[in-house]
Amino acid sequence: xxxxxxxxxxxxxxxxxxxVLGFPGRSLPSELREYLAQGLAGxxxxxxxxxxxxxxxxxxxxxxxxxxxxxxxxxxxEGGTRFALENPFTRWPSAAELGQLGDAVxxxxxxxxxxxxxxxxxxxxxxxxxxDLHVNSESPVTRDRSFGSDPxxxxxxxxxxxxxxxxxxxxxxxxxxxxxxDAVVDPHLDLPVFAETMRRLESRELVPFAAAIASGTELIMxxxxxxxxxxxxxxxxxxxxxxxxxxxxxxxxxxxxxxDDLGMGAIAKRYGPGDAAAKxxxxxxDIAMLCHDWLAVExxxxxxxxxxxxxxxxxxxxxASLNRVERVCNLAExxxxxxxxxxxxxxxxxxxxxxxxSRLK
Numbered sequence: 001x002x003x004x005x006x007x008x009x010x011x012x013x014x015x016x017x018x019x020v021l022g023f024p025g026r027s028l029p030s031e032l033r034e035y036l037a038q039g040l041a042g043x044x045x046x047x048x049x050x051x052x053x054x055x056x057x058x059x060x061x062x063x064x065x066x067x068x069x070x071x072x073x074x075x076x077x078e079g080g081t082r083f084a085l086e087n088p089f090t091r092w093p094s095a096a097e098l099g100q101l102g103d104a105v106x107x108x109x110x111x112x113x114x115x116x117x118x119x120x121x122x123x124x125x126x127x128x129x130x131x132d133l134h135v136n137s138e139s140p141v142t143r144d145r146s147f148g149s150d151p152x153x154x155x156x157x158x159x160x161x162x163x164x165x166x167x168x169x170x171x172x173x174x175x176x177x178x179x180x181x182d183a184v185v186d187p188h189l190d191l192p193v194f195a196e197t198m199r200r201l202e203s204r205e206l207v208p209f210a211a212a213i214a215s216g217t218e219l220i221m222x223x224x225x226x227x228x229x230x231x232x233x234x235x236x237x238x239x240x241x242x243x244x245x246x247x248x249x250x251x252x253x254x255x256x257x258x259x260d261d262l263g264m265g266a267i268a269k270r271y272g273p274g275d276a277a278a279k280x281x282x283x284x285x286d287i288a289m290l291c292h293d294w295l296a297v298e299x300x301x302x303x304x305x306x307x308x309x310x311x312x313x314x315x316x317x318x319x320a321s322l323n324r325v326e327r328v329c330n331l332a333e334x335x336x337x338x339x340x341x342x343x344x345x346x347x348x349x350x351x352x353x354x355x356x357x358s359r360l361k
Contacts (some may be wrong), residue, residue, distance in 0.1 A: 001136060001333075004349055005105070006196070011049065012039035012069075012150075013038045013039040014020045014036050014039065014250075014322055015301060015304050015305045015308060016039040016040045016041070016301065016328075017039045017040070017041050017322055017325050018041065018281060018285075018287055018292075018304060018321065018325075019035075019040060019277075019289075019290065019300070019301065019304075019353070020041050020042040020044055020072060020106055020258070020287050020288075020289045021035065021040065021042075021043060021044065021045065021290055021291070021297055022045075022046060022255075022261075022289075022290065022291030022292060022346060023045070023046040023049070023124050023294060024048070024294055025048075025049070026048075026049055026050060026051070026059070026068060026315065027059075027062070028062050028063065030061070031199070031273070031296070031297075032060075032066075032208070032235055033066040033343055034355075036063060036066040036067040036071065037066055038283075038309045039331075040067070040071065040072065041047070041072055041287050041325050041329065042071045042073060042074060042125070042287075042329070043063050043071065043245070043327070043359075044074050044075070044127075044289065044291050045059065045060070045073065045074070045075045045123065046075075046076070046291070047085065047086070049078050049098075049114070050114070051093025053121055053344055056120050056121045056122065056123075057121060057341070057354075059108065059122070060073050060121065060122025060123060061122060064122075068345075069329075069333060070290065070329040070330045070333035071329055071332075071333075071334055072124065072125045072171075072329055073091075073122065073123050073124050073125060073272050073319075073327070073332075074124075074125035074126070074127055074173070075118065075122065075123045075125070075127070076126075076127050077089070077092075077114060077118060077125060077126050077127075077128060078094070078095060078127075078128045078129070078130060078145060079092035079093055079094050079095060079097075079098070079110070079114070079128075080092070080093070080094025080095065080096070080097070080144050080145065080230070080238055081094070081144070082144060082145060083127075083128075085347055086295070086347040087345065088256070088344055089117055089344055089345055090114070090344070090345050090346075090349040091353065092110055092112070092114055092353060093353060093356050093357060094144045094160075095129065095130060095144070095145055095146055095147045095152065095157075096134070096144045096145070096146060096147070096148070096321075097355075097356070097357070097360055098110065098147060098157055098161070099146070099147035099148035099153060099157055100148075100159070100245065100360060101236065101356065101360060102153060104156050104157055104159075104160035104357075106159045106356055107157050107160040107162065108153055108160040108162065108163055108164035108167075108282055109162040109352060110161070110164065110352065110353075111128075111129075111164025111165045111168065111172075112124060112160070112164040112165070112167050112168035113167025113168065113348075113349050113352055114126070114164075114165065114168065115164065115165045115166075115167070115169050115170040115350065116169060117339075118168075118170050118339060118346075119168065119169040119335070119338055119339055119344055120338060120339040120340060120341050120343050121142065121341070121344065122338070123170060124169075124170050124171060124332040124333060125170060125171045125173060125219070125332055126165050126170050126171070126172060126173065127167075127173045127175060127221065128161065128165065128172065128173065129157075129158045129161040129162055129165075129172065129174060129175075129212075130145050130146060130147075130158075130175055130176070131147075131154060131155075131158045131175065131176075131179065131208035132145075132146050132175075132176055132179045132180045132181075132205075132223075133146060133148070133149050133150075133151060133154055133172050133179055133180075133181065133184035133204060133205060133208075133211055133250065134146035134148055134149050135145075135149050135153065135181055135247055136182040136183070136184055136186055138183070139180065139182070139184055140186045141180045141186055141187070141192070142180060142202065143184070145174055147298055149206070151203075151204045151207035151208060152207065154210035154246065155207050155208040155212075156211070156236075157212070158211060158212055159208075159210045159212055159215040159292070160213040162174060162212050162215050162216075162217050163216070164187070165207075165217055166216070166217075166218075169218060170332075170334045171205075171218055171328070171331065171332050172212075172218070172219070173217075173219040173220070173221050173244070173258060174212040174217045174219070174220045174221070175207060175220070175221035175222075175223075175260070176221055176222065176223035177203075177209055177220050177221065177222050177223060177236070177247060177257075178193060178201055178205050178206055178209070178223065178242060178246070179201075179205035179206070179208070179209070179223065179228070180194070180223055180225055180226075181194045181200075181201075181204075181205050181225075184226060187223065187224040187225065187260070187265065187266035188263050188264050188265055188266075189265045189311075190265050190266055190269060191224060191226055191235060191265075191266040191267075191268075191269070191270065192224070192225045192226070192266065193221075193225070193226045193227075193228065194226070194227050195228060195229065196227075197229050197230070198229075198230050198347060200242060201227075201230070203298060204329065206246075206250055207253065208217065209247075213251055213252065213253050216250065217255065218255040218256060218257055218328050218331060219256045219258050219328065220233050220242065220247065220253060220255065220256070220257055220258065220268060221235055221238070221258045221260050221263060222235065222237040222257060222259050222260055222285065223235075223236050223237060223260065224237050224243075224260055224264055224266035224267050225237075225266070226237070227239070228240070228278065228324070230242070234279070234283070235266065235267065236266075237259050237260060237280060237283070237285070238280055238283050240272075240280045240283040241281065242283075242284060243257055243283045243284035244281060244283065244284035248284055249285070255324065256286045256323075256327065256328050257284055257285050257286050257326050258285070258286065258287045258289065259280040259285045259287070259288045259289055260289060261274040261289050261290065261291040261292065262280065262288055262289065262290055262296075263291060263292050263293040263296055263298070268293075268296075272305070273290065273293070273296035273297075273300040273303070274299045274300050274303020274306075275303065275334060275357065276288075276300070276305050277290075277300040277301075277303060277304050278303050279306040281304060281307075281313060281321075282312065282313060284317075285322055286321040286325055287325060288300070290305075293318070294307040331344055332359075
């Protein structure tokens with residue numbers, strides 16, 4: 001099949017549909033507008049991209065205007081202080097605080113209110129909940145961001161948080177599959193290693209992800225972590241064994257597999273952006289993310305396009321991924337009525353937070 005010819009005649013470029021991109025600055029680069037018009041799956045927004053709710057609203061409107069179709073507009077809002085939005089957004093409790101409380105109903109209420117604030121600002125995807133277990137007290141990845149060390153507790157709290165986000169009108173994204181376990185290296189800097197067996201993963205780290213899948217999560221983000229006793233050659237995010245066999249087949253996940261930022265040190269120190277993107281897709285990833293290095297974007301897209309022209313991807317799997325991406329993008333934009341921005345940092349939301357924190361004292 002001549003995929004390049006198909007791309008030229010199809011206004012929606014199927015290669016771009018396999019990417020979500022971040023960008024520098026506070027306005028959409030012209031290249032990003034073109035990517036959106038041609039079929040890009042979505043955009044990640046960071047605090048560097050806006051200074052006010054009004055600017056964020058303008059930005060999300062510009063993304064939709066450039067795409068002229070449903071796209072993912074994602075943001076990090078985990079709660080706590082590390083991966084959370086600042087004023088005027090409500091300062092939500094961290095996952096660690098919610099885990100300490102151990103009240104799944106409260107977690108769902110918090111997540112639902114959080115989602116309504118995000119939807120008011122024009123976002124339709126939250127990169128939460130984080131389902132990694134906080135096994136090692138020194139872990140820079142899970143400290144304050146994890147619901148706890150007990151897999152059943154994390155499963156219960158994570159599934160409740162996941163449901164709350166979706167009931168509040170934004171898609172959730174359970175992360176980081178298969179979990180960072182007791183690894184201590186931050187993947188933003190280098191590649192963590194998890195030296196345990198598949199039996200250990202199945203009995204502990206995978207338990208919260210199984211609960212999220214059962215709850216109905218539509219996106220799961222992968223972890224850049226090496227599992228030498230399971231796949232000694234590939235990080236989990238590039239491992240077909242972990243993504244296609246374990247997550248897709250064994251755990252019956254039918255949603256989008258999303259690769260965490262391929263520009264993180266864990267991957268970028270070992271692979272070029274094009275090689276990483278192509279490897280991730282061959283492993284079973286539906287969407288690859290490039291968030292912080294705009295210079296890596298074009299090489300990655302070109303490499304995936306070249307790999308497809310050379311027949312490196314299974315055509316049936318490629319089309320199945322495109323169908324999943326289209327379905328989830330449509331689902332992300334299903335709710336048409338956006339809440340008023342007055343809900344952001346509202347008295348009611350602050351009162352909810354105060355009630356939760358009063359129970360932690």
